Amino acid sequence: MQQGDSPGTSSSGNTILANDHLNPLMQNAIVDAEDASLQENAMETPPESSQEQGSNTDNSITDVTSTTEQDQVPDLKDDTADNSFDISDSASSKSAQQTEALLCDGMSAVAVETPTSSEVDNKLQVQAPQESASIISTDFSQASISANLGDKNAQVALGDMYKDGKGVQQDYKAAMEWYLRAAEQGDAVGLRKVGVLYHYGHGVTQDDSTALTWYLKSADKRNAKAQSNIGYCYCYGQGVPLDYSKAMAWFLAAAGQGNTTACVHIGNMYNDGVGVPQDYSQALDWYNKAAEQDDRHAQYYLGCMHLYGEGMAQSFSKAMEWLIKSAEQGHADAQANVGYLYRDGKGATQDYSKARKWFIKAAEQGDADAQNHIGKMYNDGLGVPQDCSQAFDWFSKAAVQGDQYAQYNLGCLYRGGKGVGQSFSKAMEWFIKSAEQGHADAQANVGYLYRGGKGATRDYSKAREWFVKAAEQGNAYSQHNLGCLYNCGQGVEQDYVQAMAWYPKAADQNYMNAQYSIGRMYKNGHGVPVDYSQASVWLLKAAKQGHDEAQYAVGGLYEYGDGVVSGGSQAMALVRTEAPRLFAPI
Secondary structure: OOOOOOOOOOOOOEOOOOHHHOOOOOOOOOOOOOOOOOOOOOOOOOOOOOOOOOEOOOOOOOOOOOOOOOOOOOOOOOOOOOOOOOOOOOOOOOOHHHHHHHHHHHHHHHHHOOOOHHHHHHHHHOOOOOOHHHHOOOOHHHHHHHHHOOOHHHHHHHHHHHHHOOOOOOOHHHHHHHHHHHHHOOOHHHHHHHHHHHHHOOOOOOOHHHHHHHHHHHHOOOOHHHHHHHHHHHHHOOOOOOOHHHHHHHHHHHHOOOOHHHHHHHHHHHHHOOOOOOOHHHHHHHHHHHHOOOOHHHHHHHHHHHHHOOOOOOOHHHHHHHHHHHHOOOOHHHHHHHHHHHHHOOOOOOOHHHHHHHHHHHHOOOOHHHHHHHHHHHHHOOOOOOOHHHHHHHHHHHHOOOOHHHHHHHHHHHHHOOOOOOOHHHHHHHHHHHHOOOOHHHHHHHHHHHHHOOOOOOOHHHHHHHHHHHHOOOOHHHHHHHHHHHHHOOOOOOOHHHHHHHHHHHHOOOOHHHHHHHHHHHHHOOOOOOOHHHHHHHHHHHHHOOOHHHHHHHHHHHHHOOOOOOOOOHHHHHHHHHHHHHOOOO
16 A cells, blocks of 8 residues: 655755845834844655755755744844833824824825925935934933933933943933923924833823824924924824825935835835835835935845846845845844855855854844755855754754744654654754644645654644645645555545546655655555556656656566557657666676
């Protein structure tokens, strides 16, 4: 009785520069920041395969990637929230309708001043003035004295110190108090920063509507970053109903004052066709405006456009040029992409050492994709001695962040006992986490474990369920194993016709086990009439790929003449040509 084989042939690709790095609308993007931190065989044992996202090359550890976006535009990097303190003030929480009304009142004045692209260029060519707080001394004592004397710039600077924990212990409550003092004096920066704390829920209960009321107060004083933040809220429907036309108007108003983040947002809207017709040339133009002002996010997106050939001829060298600029400013996704380019020798001479260096920079910022790829390098011994224990550690860092590719890779290490004690139950745990996110190879492995009763009670019905999920994504291993379940009547009624419906799907992908299975079906007349000629064709396909039992079967056909018709069939002519080579004495 024919059994299934083991999963290992990846149906994903080996193009490591996965498109998830180019995410035009930046779903995790927050608001503008004031600092640079915006930061019939027996079941074969499945080969251990580590996967890199978007991978196409079959490896003994199937290739890996991730969908995690660590460095979006813009990012304040306020990671430690303290929601215990709730400030009551004149800008208490309002309903979305009330906020909408306030914003509409402020919108008319802004809309009239929507700049042209050339006007934005002219504005960007002039060095944008620093916000007043940024020129205050960073000495805490001096700032404290000035702030207590009523200097609003010093009050904002002191708020920044408390927010960032620079020169004093981080304290969001104190930061809010000082921002409010500046805001009460009508300081545009202070007004905006109160909104930012509400946006993140730092020191106060998170409230997008209240954040918007503060952004509006600041925008009324023509604060460009506040205008960009309002555009962001409209773009993502945070605190107000989603409205792309209003988002664009606010972004244009901010861009007209030289705000590069707004330029990037406009580029993203054109790139993705959100609120406007998709237009790569417009996206390129807006990204260029910001990139020329050294905006790391714009440089990253420009690099991605060159990388994927969007709106231009694909150019790895130009992609590397822009991505390096962004990476050197700390953009995690750019750093990861530079690592990919060095690793694959695209846009630069292949250099595993440099690839690892850039992956580590991104990984240290928590980039799960980069962590996963470092694991891949240790697993495969690329630029470092092969070390499955190190691979396990790096895969684990990414897997606990929910990265489906790292979860899959971790499952492979547990399954094979590489870098960690073998544990089918642990393998099942991680494969399921990845499979539930749609990872086809993980789904195939879950099916394999259920079918073999490894890491879980044998359950043919569940095995079939997971094989179907993977097979529908084109996974050849699962397509073949579904055929085997029908062939053997495992969890389903035995049905040779259904088996022969699934086997060719895998065989057409040059999957040798499926080719062997089809050959046997023709030889035995299961689901199809007996046809030795067809049997020989399919068995020979598998034999040429090194399938031992197929080679033996081809030898039998050659020895006994099965499939030979009067004059000799074309199929058997092939068998007679190949058999002496396949079965030469050794």
